[in-house]
Amino acid sequence: MTTSPAPAPLTIAILGCGRRTGAKEGWAIGYAHADGWRACGRPVRLLAVDPDAVNRAAFAQHFAIPDEDTYTDLAAVLAAGVPDGVSVCTWPGLHVPLALQALEAGVRRVVIEKPVALDLGQVRRLTEVADAAGAIVAVAHQRRYEGNVAVLRELLGTGALGKDLRLTARVGDGWDILSWTSHWFDLAADLLGGAPERVLAGLAWSGQRRYGHAVEDASVVLATWKDGATATFLTGPGMQFDVEVAGTEGIARLVGGHLELWGRQGSRVLPTPATKPFDLLMSEVVAAAEGGPEPRCSLRRSGIGTELCFAAQESARRRAWVELPLQVQFAPLEILAHPTVGPAQGRRVLLLADEHFGSGGRAGLAAALQRVTGLVPQVIHAEERGLTAADLDHVDAVVIYHTQEHADAATQAALTTWVEGGGRLAIVHAGLGAWRHWDTYRQWCGWVWAWGRSTHPIDAMVLTTTATDPLSLGFREAWLPADEAFIHLEATAPVEVGLTVTIPAGTFPAAWRSQAWPQVRAWMPGHRGDLWSLPVQEAGLAALVG
Ligand SMILES: NC(=O)c1ccc[n+]([C@@H]2O[C@H](COP(=O)([O-])OP(=O)(O)OC[C@H]3O[C@@H](n4cnc5c(N)ncnc54)[C@H](O)[C@@H]3O)[C@@H](O)[C@H]2O)c1
Known part of the structure; x- marks a missing residue:
C-alpha cells in the first residue's frame, strides 16, 4: 500500500513577535498570526523575527520554536533562505518596507497588519509590487471573518433590513481612527459593497501620538455610497465598540460578540457561529497562493480600511468632502500636527x-x-x-x-x-x-x-x-x-x-x-x-x- 507523502511544511516568518504590555501599544498581535498560520491547513514551521531579544525569546518559548529558527531581522532570515510567507506585525511605519523587502526577495504569501501604512503612497506602491509579483498580500482586518459578521452579511444580502442602509460604528476605550476605526471602515466597505464615494470628517487633536504616528482625540466621519447608503464612524469619550446597520425594515447591531436584530416583530439575538478569524485569514492566503480564490481581506479589498483613514484626515484638514480614490498620498494628520512654522514661532x-x-x-x-x-x-x-x-x-x-x-x-x-x-x-x-x-x-x-x-x-x-x-x-x-x-x-x-x-x-x-x-x-x-x-x-x- 502506498501513502501519499505528507505536504512539505510552509516556512512562515513572524516579523514582530511583540510583548503584551497592557498598554494600547503592545498587543503582541504576532501571537494571533502565529496561531492562525499553525491552523491554516498545512504544516507550518514558524520563524520568530524580532530585534528585541526578550520578545523574541518569549515568543519562541511560547510556540516551541528552536533557537535556529529565531532571527533578529528579516535580512538575516532572507540570507538563510526565502520563507514561504511572512506576517508583518510591527508598528505601522515598518509594515510596507518589510512587506516590500519580503516580496522583492520572492516571498509569495504576505499578511500585513493594519493600518497598512502611514502614507497612502506606500499602500499603492505595495499593491503594484504585489500585483507585478503575482504574490498574495492580505491585510489583518480579521473582523470580516467573525461569525456574527458573516450572519450580518447574509442578512444584508437577503435584503432583510430593507433599503436606505445607514451604518453607525463606534470605537471605545479612547482609540483612534488609524489604530481602530480602520477595522470598522474595512467592515463597512465589506458590508455596503466596496469603497464609498466620498467622505466628510471633523476631528480634534491635542498632540497625542500612538504607534509612532499622530492620532486624533475624537472624530466624526461620514461616508456615503453611490447607491445612497451612508455610514457614520465615531471615536471619542463615552463610546463603546459597536456597529449598527439600519434599513427601512429593521436594525441589526453587532455588540459584545452578539448580533441583535430589531424588526417589526420585536428584537432578538441571532445565533451566530463561533469562528477563529486568523485561522480563516491564513487558510485563505494559503489557498489563494495555490490557485484558490482571492482572500476576503486581500490588499485589493481591505486596503480601503487604511485609505479611508487618510480620507477622513484629509477631509478634516481641508474642511471639505473628499472623493475616493483619494488623491493625496501623504498622512494629512501629520501635517496638522506639525503646523507650518511662521515668523513668530519661538518669539518670547x-x-x-x-x-x-x-x-x-x-x-x-x-x-x-x-x-x-x-x-x-x-x-x-x-x-x-x-x-x-x-x-x-x-x-x-x-x-x-x-x-x-x-x-x-x-x-x-x-x-x-x-x-x-x-x-x-x-x-x-x-x-x-x-x-x-x-x-x-x-x-x-x-x-x-x-x-x-x-x-x-x-x-x-x-x-x-x-x-x-x-x-x-x-x-x-x-x-x-x-x-x-x-x-x-x-x-x-x-x-x-x-x-x-x-x-x-x-x-x-x-x-x-x-x-x-x-x-x-x-x-x-x-x-x-x-x-x-x-x-x-x-x-x-x-x-x-x-
Ligand atoms: N488586527 C488587530 O486586531 C490588531 C490588534 C492589535 C494591534 N494591531 C496592529 O498590529 C501592529 C503591531 O501592534 P502590537 O501592539 O502588536 O505591537 P507590539 O509592540 O506588541 O509588537 C511589535 C513588535 O515588533 C518588533 N519590531 C520592531 N522592529 C522590528 C523589525 N524591524 N523587525 C521585526 N520586528 C520588529 C518590536 O520589537 C515588537 O516586539 C500595529 O500596526 C497595530 O495597529 C492589530
Missing part, C-alpha cells in the same frame, strides 16, 4: 494689557500669541502695574493692549531704552489709546486714538494690504466680522501703512509701521476676544512680533 512675548472694557480681547490676544509663537506669553495686567527694566529681560517683543492714561517713570524709562535699543514694539487696538499724556509713546504710535474726536463704528471690515506690504503680511485681502474700526485717528509721526480697512464710512489705515522706528508696528482691529481666533488676526500678530 510680553503682553501689557488691561481687560479693555470687558471685551475679552486680552484673553483672545494672549491665546493668539501663544498660537503664533508656540510659547505662552508673559501677561502683565496694565490696570495693576506698569513695566520695569527687569520685565524686558529675555523678551523678544512687547505688545501693548490697554487704555491706561498714565505711564509711570519706570515704565517710560524701560520702554524708551527698549525702543531706542531697537526692541520690537507692537501696539494693538486698545494700545492706540494708551498713555495719552506720554508724547514719546504717541510718536511711536504714529496714529493715536484722539479722545473726544476718534470714533469706532462697529461694522464688518474688509482688510486690504497696500501694494508695498511693508509689514510683510503676505496676503491681499481678508474679511472680519463686525467689530470696532477706529477712524479719525490723530497723526503724530510719519508711518508706512501696510493695511487698510474698508467699512461703510470709508477706507482707513488698519496697520502700519513707524518710519522713524520701523520695529514699532501697530495693528488696529481686535476689540472682540473671539476675533483673535481668526487667521488674519494671527497673520497680523505674527508680522508684528515675528
Whole structure:
C-alpha cells in the first residue's frame, strides 16, 4: 500500500513577535498570526523575527520554536533562505518596507497588519509590487471573518433590513481612527459593497501620538455610497465598540460578540457561529497562493480600511468632502500636527494689557500669541502695574493692549531704552489709546486714538494690504466680522501703512509701521476676544512680533 507523502511544511516568518504590555501599544498581535498560520491547513514551521531579544525569546518559548529558527531581522532570515510567507506585525511605519523587502526577495504569501501604512503612497506602491509579483498580500482586518459578521452579511444580502442602509460604528476605550476605526471602515466597505464615494470628517487633536504616528482625540466621519447608503464612524469619550446597520425594515447591531436584530416583530439575538478569524485569514492566503480564490481581506479589498483613514484626515484638514480614490498620498494628520512654522514661532512675548472694557480681547490676544509663537506669553495686567527694566529681560517683543492714561517713570524709562535699543514694539487696538499724556509713546504710535474726536463704528471690515506690504503680511485681502474700526485717528509721526480697512464710512489705515522706528508696528482691529481666533488676526500678530 502506498501513502501519499505528507505536504512539505510552509516556512512562515513572524516579523514582530511583540510583548503584551497592557498598554494600547503592545498587543503582541504576532501571537494571533502565529496561531492562525499553525491552523491554516498545512504544516507550518514558524520563524520568530524580532530585534528585541526578550520578545523574541518569549515568543519562541511560547510556540516551541528552536533557537535556529529565531532571527533578529528579516535580512538575516532572507540570507538563510526565502520563507514561504511572512506576517508583518510591527508598528505601522515598518509594515510596507518589510512587506516590500519580503516580496522583492520572492516571498509569495504576505499578511500585513493594519493600518497598512502611514502614507497612502506606500499602500499603492505595495499593491503594484504585489500585483507585478503575482504574490498574495492580505491585510489583518480579521473582523470580516467573525461569525456574527458573516450572519450580518447574509442578512444584508437577503435584503432583510430593507433599503436606505445607514451604518453607525463606534470605537471605545479612547482609540483612534488609524489604530481602530480602520477595522470598522474595512467592515463597512465589506458590508455596503466596496469603497464609498466620498467622505466628510471633523476631528480634534491635542498632540497625542500612538504607534509612532499622530492620532486624533475624537472624530466624526461620514461616508456615503453611490447607491445612497451612508455610514457614520465615531471615536471619542463615552463610546463603546459597536456597529449598527439600519434599513427601512429593521436594525441589526453587532455588540459584545452578539448580533441583535430589531424588526417589526420585536428584537432578538441571532445565533451566530463561533469562528477563529486568523485561522480563516491564513487558510485563505494559503489557498489563494495555490490557485484558490482571492482572500476576503486581500490588499485589493481591505486596503480601503487604511485609505479611508487618510480620507477622513484629509477631509478634516481641508474642511471639505473628499472623493475616493483619494488623491493625496501623504498622512494629512501629520501635517496638522506639525503646523507650518511662521515668523513668530519661538518669539518670547510680553503682553501689557488691561481687560479693555470687558471685551475679552486680552484673553483672545494672549491665546493668539501663544498660537503664533508656540510659547505662552508673559501677561502683565496694565490696570495693576506698569513695566520695569527687569520685565524686558529675555523678551523678544512687547505688545501693548490697554487704555491706561498714565505711564509711570519706570515704565517710560524701560520702554524708551527698549525702543531706542531697537526692541520690537507692537501696539494693538486698545494700545492706540494708551498713555495719552506720554508724547514719546504717541510718536511711536504714529496714529493715536484722539479722545473726544476718534470714533469706532462697529461694522464688518474688509482688510486690504497696500501694494508695498511693508509689514510683510503676505496676503491681499481678508474679511472680519463686525467689530470696532477706529477712524479719525490723530497723526503724530510719519508711518508706512501696510493695511487698510474698508467699512461703510470709508477706507482707513488698519496697520502700519513707524518710519522713524520701523520695529514699532501697530495693528488696529481686535476689540472682540473671539476675533483673535481668526487667521488674519494671527497673520497680523505674527508680522508684528515675528
Ligand atoms: N488586527 C488587530 O486586531 C490588531 C490588534 C492589535 C494591534 N494591531 C496592529 O498590529 C501592529 C503591531 O501592534 P502590537 O501592539 O502588536 O505591537 P507590539 O509592540 O506588541 O509588537 C511589535 C513588535 O515588533 C518588533 N519590531 C520592531 N522592529 C522590528 C523589525 N524591524 N523587525 C521585526 N520586528 C520588529 C518590536 O520589537 C515588537 O516586539 C500595529 O500596526 C497595530 O495597529 C492589530
